[in-house]
Amino acid sequence: GKRQIRPIRVVRHTIFNVYRRLFSIVLIANVIALVVYLLNSSGVLRINIWNLATASSANIFVASAIRQDYVQGLLYRCAWLIPHSASLKMRRIIAKLYENGGIHSGCGIAATMWFLALTVLAAIQFSHGVFTSRPLFTLTCCLQALLFVITISAYPALRTRYHNNFEMSHRFAGWIVIIVFWVELSLLATATANMESTSTGGVLAKQPSFWFLISTTFHAILPWVNLRRWEFQADHLSNHAIRLHFSQTVSPFTGIAISRSPLFEWHPFATMPSLAGEPTGGSLICSAAGDWTKDAVKNPRRYYWVKGIPKPGVLGMCLIFKQVVVVTTGSGIGPCLSILASPIRKTACRVLWSGPDPEKTFGSEITDCVRRVDPRAVIIDTKASGRPDMLALTYSLYLECNAEAVFVISNPKLTRKIVYGMECRGVPAFGPIWDS
Template identity: 30%
Template sequence: MASHQVNDAERGIADIIHSRSPTASASPWALPSLPVKASDYLAKPKAPARPTRRANLWISWQLWFNTYRKFYTFVVSMNITGLILAATSTWKYPRDYTGAFILGNLLIAILMRNELFGRLLYLIITTLFAKWPPLWFRLGCTSVLQHLGGIHSGCATSGFMWLIFRVILIFIDHKDNHDVVLIMGVITNLAVAVSILSAFPWVRNTYHNVFERHHRFVGWLGLLCTWAFVVLGDSYDVTTHSWKPDGIHIIRQQQFWFAFGMTVFIIIPWLTVREVRVDVEIPSPKVVVLRFERGMQQGLLARISRASIMEYHAFGIISEGVHSKEHFLICGVQGDFTRELVQNPPTTVWTRQLKFAGVSNTSTLYKRGIRICTGTGLGAALSTCIQVSLLWYLIWIGSDQEKTFGPTISGLIHKHLGPGRSILWDSKERGGRPDVMKLIKEAYISWDAEVVFITSNRSGNKEMMEGCKAASIPAFGTLWDF
C-alpha cells in the first residue's frame, strides 16, 4: 500500500538550533512586541527549574482519543457492522460483491496518502475558509486535514478484514471455486498483512528502512496480487466450473475500476520523481543543511533519497516564497541516511517534485498564531513565520544554535524575524530549557493568537499539548501515527 513518512519531518528530534539575543533592536516592520521582561529572557547562567506538570485523566483521554482515532474507530466500526450483517446473511449484497468492499476500502486508504489528492484538499480548504469562518470551524478543518491518516489506517484495516472474509467464503465454497483463485486470495492476504504490520508505529519509528521496504515493495506485490485475484475471480464461472476470460465482462465490474483507481493513485507520485542537484552545507557534526533550486510555498514537506525507488526520508521545507531562487532542508544527523550525508555529501539526490502538504499549510486559515518548535523542528516551522504575512510568532528552543546551524539558517532568522516576532531560547547559554508553557501562555495572550502549532520530540510534544489543553489553548502537535 502507499507509504507515508511525513510525520518524521514534523519532529524536533535533536534540540540544536539558533538563538538571537532579545536585546537586539526590533525590526522596523515588526508588529507590536510581546510585553517581554528582560529579566525573563536575557541570558542567565542557569535557567530556573521547569515545574513538573501531570495532566489529569480527562485531558489525557481527550488527547489520546483525537480525530485520528475517531476517524479510525468510525471507519472500522462501520465495516465491522457490515461484516457481521454479511456473515449472518442479513445483508446479501456484501456476500455477492465482497470484492467491491475490499477494493473500495483499499482505494480510499491509498487516496488519503496520495500527494496530489492531499494538495488539492489543502488548497480547497485554505482557499475557501481562510480567516472568515468561526474559529471552531477553522480548527476543525485543520484537525480533519492533519488526521486523514485515521481514515487511511481505518480503511486499510477494514479492507484487510473484508479480504479475510472473502477468502473464508471461498474456502467454504471451495468445491465451486478453482484452486488458483483460492491460492491467489491467500497470497494477497499475506501481502496485505505484511504491508499493514510493517506500518505499525513501533516498526516504522524504530526500523524506518524495514518499514519503507516492506510497506512499499510488499504493498506493490499486494497490488499485483489484488489485480490477479480480481481478474481470476471475475473470469471463473462457479456454475459451469470453467474459465471465461471475457474482457468486456471484467471491465464492467466495479472491483475492476477500484483496482484501476488504486493503481493510478499509487503511480502518480512516482511519475514526478526526479534526480536534482543539491548543495550540502555541514555547519556542525549535528546538522546538515541541503540547498535546492526554486522556491516553495510554506507548509510543504520534501522526501529525498539516494536512489530512485529506495528509502525516502521526509523533511520540512524552508523557503522565502514561491518566487525565491532556492529552498532548504534541515537534516539532524540521527540515522544512517543523515550520517551518510556528512560522510559522503551528495551532489544530486532523488526527490518527488510533487511535495506533500503538512499541517503547517493550514496556517493561512488563521488571523494570528504561535509556531513553537524544538531543535530540527525549525525545518517544518520557519517558512510559516516567513511567508504568512507578519501574523505568526516563532518560539524556537535549541542549544548553541548559531554555531550548530551555521550562517544560512541564522541568516534567514535575522533577515525575516526580529525580537518582536520571536523568542529564540539557547538552552546551552541559559543553562537549561525554559518553562515552555509560560512562554506559550504569554505569547498566546499578548499576540492575540488563535492557535498554536507545535513541532517537537515525543516528550516535548506531550508536555506542550497537555499544557495547552489544560489552559484551553487550541493547539496542534506532532503526530506519531497510531
Template identity: 30%
Template structure:
C-alpha cells in the same frame, strides 16, 4: 562599535546579522575564521515586508561563546491589527549591553533546576497509543471506521446485508482504496489546497477551521482502520469461497490467499500486482462452464472492482512518475547536519522526499524557501544516508517532484497564529518568515523587547507556559508546535488547558 545586531543561543553559539544579497548563500569561513572554527552557517534575506524583521542575514560569529537564549517576546500592543502583522522585538546590540541586561525571568537556584532524566527511545506506535491521550481525533477516526466495517461485516455474516455477503471482496478493495487515499501525497496536496482556499477566510468560524485541521492531520487513523478492515473482509470472502469452492477456480483461491498474506506483511507492490490478478481472474471466471472468458474488456469496465483497483494503482504510481535525478548543492555547517540546496522556489509549509536511489531510502524533510528561485532542506546526520551527506556530499540526488503538504501548510487557514519550534523543528516554519503569510507577516522590531534566558543559571525555560503566555498576549487563534514527542505533547496540553486550540505532530507515519 560596528552597527550590527547580535544574539546567542543556549548551545553556546553566537550569531551576527549582516547584509547578504543571496537568500541561500553559504558563506565559507575566512582564514582567520577557520583558525577559530571549522564551521560556517547559511544566511538569507527575509522576503517582502518581513525583511524588516532581520535587516540582514545570519552568519556565524567568531566572538566568544555564550550561554544565552534569545526569546522574542511579543506584546499585543505592538500588533498592527489592520495589517494582521506581528511586530517582533529588536535584537539587543553589542556584547556590553548583553552584560548589563537584566533578564525578566525569575532566578532559579541550582536546587530548583529540573534534572534532565534519561529518556527511553519511544516507538511511534507507543507514542500514538500511550502518550497522546485516550480520545484523540486519530483514535476516534480509527474507532469509527473500524466499527462501521465490523457492523457491516456482522450484518453480512448474519444474512442481513446480502449485497456485502456476495461482494465481500469488493468491500476489501474499497477499504484498500480508502487507506490509499489517506496516504496519497498527490491527493492530499489537493485536499489541503482546497481546505485552505475554501476555509481560509475570515468569515469562516474558528471552530470549523480547527476541526478541519484536526481531521486532516489525523487521517492516519482512517488509514490504519481501513487496513485492518480490508484484511477482515478478504478473510470473509475467502471463507465464503471455500464453502462453495466448486464455483471458483484454484487459481482464484491461491491468488486471494497470497494477497491476504501480503496485506498482513505490508508488501505493497507485490500485493498490488496480485490484486489485479485476483480482480481479472474473478471477473473473467464463469462458474457455469468452469472456464475463463476470452473477451474480457467489456466485462471489466462494468465492474466496480476494476475501477477501484485502477484508482488504487494510479494513486500509488503517480508520485513515482515524477521521480527525477537533479543536481544539488550540499554543504555541512557542522558534522551533525547538512544543507541541501535545490533550484526553484516553493510555497511555505511544503515538504519533500529525497533519496540516493530511485528504489529505496526515501526520506522526507521540511522545505525552506523564499518562494522565488531556490529552496533547501536541513538534514540532521542521524542515519546512514544523512550521515553520508556530511561525509561524502553528492552532486545529484533523486527527488519526487510531487511535494506534499503537512500540518505546517494549514497555518494558511488562520489569521493569527503562534508557531513554536525547538531544535531542527524550526526549519519547517522558516518559509513563513521568508514569504508573505496572512497569519504571521512580520513588519518591525521595537526596542527593549529582548528576553535573555541564561540556561546555565535559570535552567531550561518552561516552553509550555511561555507558549500559553505568548498566545494570550498575541491573541493567537491557534498554536502549532514542532518538537519531540514529549515537548509537543506538553505544549499542546498546556495550551488546550488554557482554552487555546493547539496542534503538534502525532507521529503516525
C-alpha cells in the same frame, strides 16, 4: 487553567485524538457493513465472493488515494479558503484536517478484514465443492498473508522500532498485493465467465472491484512518474546541520522527500524559500538526528532523488489563523522557516525556539531570518541556560500576544506534551503525529 478532569482530558486529547476518531469511524462503519451483509445473506454457500472483493478493493482504493500528494495538496488548499473572519471554533476543527491519516489506516485494516471474510468464505465454499478453482483459492490465501504482513508491520510500536523494514514491506508488499489482486480478479472473472457463458472482459467491466483496482494501480504508479534527480548545493551550517539549496521552484509551505536509493528509503523535509540575496529556488535544513541524516550532514551528495509533488505539512494549517505561536527545538526551525520566511504569509507569528547554541549550529542567516519575522523571538541557548519549561513558556507567549493557536515542531515526546498541555487549557494546538 485546565478545563476538564484528568480522565476526560486523557481520553479526549490522547487516547481518542482526531486521527484515532477517524480511524474508529472508518473501521466501525466497515464492521457494521460486514455484519449486516453477512446477516442478510441467504447462507454461507450462496454469498457472492465478488461483493466481498468489491468492499476490500474499495477500502484499498481510499487508503491509497488519501495518501496521494495531489489529494493532500487539494485538502490543504480547500482549508486555506477559510477566511480569518470565520469563527475560531470552525477554523480549529478544520485545522485538524492534517490528521487524515486515520482514514488511511482505518481503510487499510478494513480492507484486510473484508478480505479475511472472503478468504474464510472461499475456504468453506471450496470444502463444499461450490468454489472449485484451486489456483484461485491458493492466490486468495497468499493475498491474505500479504495483507497481514502490511497490517502488522504498520502497528505503531513495530513501525517505530523497525522503520526501514516497515517502509520496504509497505512498499514492496503493497506492489505485490496489487499484482496478485489483478491475477486473482482475472481468474475469478474467467471462472464466472465460463459459468455464465460470457466474455471475461464483460464480467470484469461490470465489477466495481475492477475499476477500484485500476484507480489503485494508477495511484501506485503516479508518484514514480514524478521521480526526478535534483541537484543540491550544500551549505555547512555546523558539524550538526547542513542546508541543501536547489534551483527548482516549489509551492510555498510545502515539503519534499529525498532519497539516495529511491526503492528503499525516503526522508521528508520541509522546504523554505530563498532568503534575501540568494539565488532563486529553495532549500531545506538537514540536522544530524539518525544514521541517514548524520551521513548526509557529514557527506552531502550533489544529487538526490525527489519523488511526487511537494505537499504541505501541519504548519500549513497556521495560515487559517490570524496570529500563532510557533514553538520548535533544534533543527525543527527548518520546517518552521517554510512558513516564517514566506513572503506571502498573512499570519502573524511569534517564535519560541530552543536548542544548543542555535546561532552557532544553524548560522546567523537562519537566526536573522527568525528575528526579521519576529523581532521579539524567544531564542534559547540550552547549552548556556539549560533546558527550559517549554510548556510554561509556550502558554505565557500565547497569552502575551493574544494568539489564536499554537504550532509545535519538536521531538515526539515534547510535541505531545505541549499540544496536550495547550489543548487541556482550551488553546488550539497542533503538531505532527506519529501514528501514521
